[in-house]
Amino acid sequence: MAQLKAVKTTGVPRGRVPQGRAPGVGSIMWDTLTDMAALPLMIPIATMQSALPAVGTAVNKYGIYKSDPQGRGRRTNWSMIRFLYDGGDFAHSEASQLRALHANIKGTHEDGSKYYALHPKTFRIVPDTFLDGVIRIRRDLGKPLTAEEEITLYEEYVQLCLLFGIAEKDIEPDMQAFYVYYEALMRNTMTYNETVQYLTGRAIELPARMKQFKSLQPLADAFHRRFVYPTMKLCAIGALHPIYRERFNLPWSDHDKARYKKLCGRLNRYSRMVPRALRYNPIAYLVRLGFHGPGLVTLQELDRIEAKKKERAAAYKKAAGE
Structure with a gap:
């Protein structure tokens, strides 16, 4: 077992590696995305990924986010930490x-256009949304990145893209060029x-x-509605990129803005009062x-899950008709 070591974030990018490299412990990306103070603001990262038509269509077709959202969430969390971690062979594996899982994910949109999960502009949406998410999370939490830190973060992003198998020719040369591309993506695609x-x-x-203690489910639902859902709903809209939120006219009032600003202030105080070791994502x-x-779900497993869903639906229909 590896021993935990404290690693300080620096503003100096490490040398570029052609095959890519995980951001790693002590990187800006790792320190932001493993901090529980940032967790509520990370919710829209997955949303922004799914807003890309190819991802949204594929997730709707192959994903189990509706039938097993908790399982999907756990596996996503583990997967994210593994490819951000620079110890052993976790990230490259x-x-x-x-890439192997997404190699067979392809199809046709409703408008007749084709999609392919490993197309560079599609497959790099994860690093894209991580880069943009980290910048905006740090800003919203009152800890904006310096110009030097942005250069370091961008190199972490480039290395993550290379790790994902994205060719350097398909990656913008700097942060400014990236945002020209990313903002056009939000506005047009x-x-x-x-x-x-x-x-x-x-x-x-x-x-x-709940799989056990099902009698407690109503209490859990009531607690969630009262104390958890309002914050999640606020962040699900508030932490979206403003360009995307405004383009689709998502509800966001002055009152919502004030509530979001207040929440970010509380998260900032939490991050200052609670030691970093106690704010660490347990999975990290x-x-x-x-x-x-837990590993990734294979397409074969997804097919089995889908078959079981259809069996249950058919059994329910039959029972309802009898």
């Missing part, structure tokens, strides 16, 4: 498995599709379904100790 609508609505309305601790956690 995870990136290879991600991203959609407010069925997957996005679910992630910003139904997906956050209820807590995890486990990965650093050598635990792999």
